[in-house]
Amino acid sequence: MTHPHDQHDTLPDGLIDALRDFDGPAALPSVEHDDALLAQARAHLAEIAPDITAHAAAADHRRRSRVVLGFVGAGGAVAAAAAVTFAVWFGMDGKAPAYGPTMAEQDQANAISDPSSPTWGGPGETPPPSVARQPGPAVAGDVDGSGTLDILDAFALARAVERDGGTPTRGHDFNGDGRVDRQDADWLADRAVALDRSGGRG
Amino acid sequence: MRKRYAIPAIAVLLLAATSAIALASGHAGRDARNATAAAPVKQAERAVEAAPAVRFATITVTIDPKGVPLAAYQFEVTAGHAFTVVGLDHAGHPAFADPPRYDRAAAADGTDRLIVADYSTRPAGQLVAKPQRVAVIHAAFTLDAGDDAGQLTDSIALTLTAAADPAGNRIDADITYDLHLAERPGQE
Known part of the structure; x- marks a missing residue:
């Protein structure tokens, strides 16, 4: 017994063409089409579930804020480090750190140790021959x-x-x-x- | 996730490192600046707490010419405190009947040093060759707040700068002094 439909030996032409195009390159949607579809979906979601939409928006805002704060924090830390460095090295009234002699002290030490220096004359210092008592004016x-x-x-x-x-x-x-x-x-x-x-x- | 915290983490590490270096190198310098800034304040506080005190004292000066008739002498008094000369007595010997010479104007205004000198043209037979009192200095010393009599005593020094025999020749002599402090400021 044969079904009446089985009596057809050929497929319709439209179906044959569709089957032929099945393995061919798919037609990709455009970006504008995607955006439009996404906006439409969001609008539809906002209508049917406004709570979910608000939660998603808040999450997106937090993600963006974390990124911004990360860059701001990094910049602030670098600025603070630079400020601390300047304060320590250049903010001591022009004096060097306490682990070494100041420029004035070094100059004074050089002057005392230099017999030719006109500023010689530290207390208790023995005058060098060049500055020992010389016959002066009457x-x-x-x-x-x-x-x-x-x-x-x-x-x-x-x-x-x-x-x-x-x-x-x-x-x-x-x-x-x-x-x-x-x-x-x-x-x-x-x-x-x-x-x-x-x-x-x- | 890891990439998101990388930049802040590096920044914090950089801040910590620079702060540690700054604290290690600048701690002493910062303390010195603080001490320098606080010094005038402490001085002002000390000035308010106690005003300078005046302490009267007499300095009796003796010169030993070591057997040579003393015809001339000059000595210098130095003190770590300002003082004014209230009076200066002569030695009491006829050869030095007049008060010794000193800078009366400077001594009256206040000074921290004084030069005292005198000479006699009397013949050697009328001069003294043994230890003799040459001057008695009456002075009012200005003491800083917190200074005591011991500090005043330690700060006074006398130096004999010249001594001569009747012929004007420099001689070797010794100088000594006796310091007598008044019991209370303003009272002998």
């Missing part, structure tokens, strides 16, 4: 030729005045009254003990 009032003005100059002049009876001596009229006498010795004595005079002792 000290005013240095009657006894000791190189300094002290009470012994006044004493020498007083003895000379008493011995010579006040005879004028060239260069010993210190008070400028035109004669050399005991007052000139007193003038020298006052100069010897003065604290603010320049030259000589004191």
Whole structure:
């Protein structure tokens, strides 16, 4: 027994063409078509399930925020590190870190160790030969030729005045009254003990 | 996931490393700056807490010419505290009947050093060759807050800068002094 449909030996032409195209290259949808389809799906989802749509939007926002915060945090950390470095190395009033001598201290050390330096003269330092006491200009009032003005100059002049009876001596009229006498010795004595005079002792 | 936290992690490590280096190298310097900045404040606090005190004292000066008649002398007084000279007595010997010479103006204004000197043209027979008192200095010392009598005593020093015989020759002599502090400021 044969079914009536089995009596057809050939397939319809449309079906044959469709079967032939089945293994051929598929027609890909365009990007615009995808976007349109996605927007349509989202709109439809928003209508039928608004809670799910809001949750998805929030998740997407958090993901974007994490990315942004990651870059901001990285930039901030680098800026903070740079700030700390500048504060430490350049923010100490121009002074170097405490583990080494300052430039001023180094300069001072160099000056003391350098005999030719004009700033030599640290306390307790032995003067180098080049700066040891040298014959300087004559000290005013240095009657006894000791190189300094002290009470012994006044004493020498007083003895000379008493011995010579006040005879004028060239260069010993210190008070400028035109004669050399005991007052000139007193003038020298006052100069010897003065604290603010320049030259000589004191 | 790992890539997302890589940049912040590297930044944190960089910050930690630079902070550690900064703390290790700049800790002492920062302390020094803090101390320097706090110094004026501490000075002001100390000034408020206690005003400088005045302490009166007498310094009796003796020179030993070691057997040579003493005809002239000069010595210098230095102190770590400012002082004013209230008065200066002579030695009491006829050869040095007048008060010694010193810078009266500077001594009255206040100083931390003083030069005292005198001479006599008397003949050797009228001069003293043994230890003799040459001067008594009455001074008012200004002490910083917290300074005590011991610190004042330690800060005073006398140096004999010149001594001569009747012929004007420099001689070797010794100088000593006796410091007497008033019991209370303003009272002998």
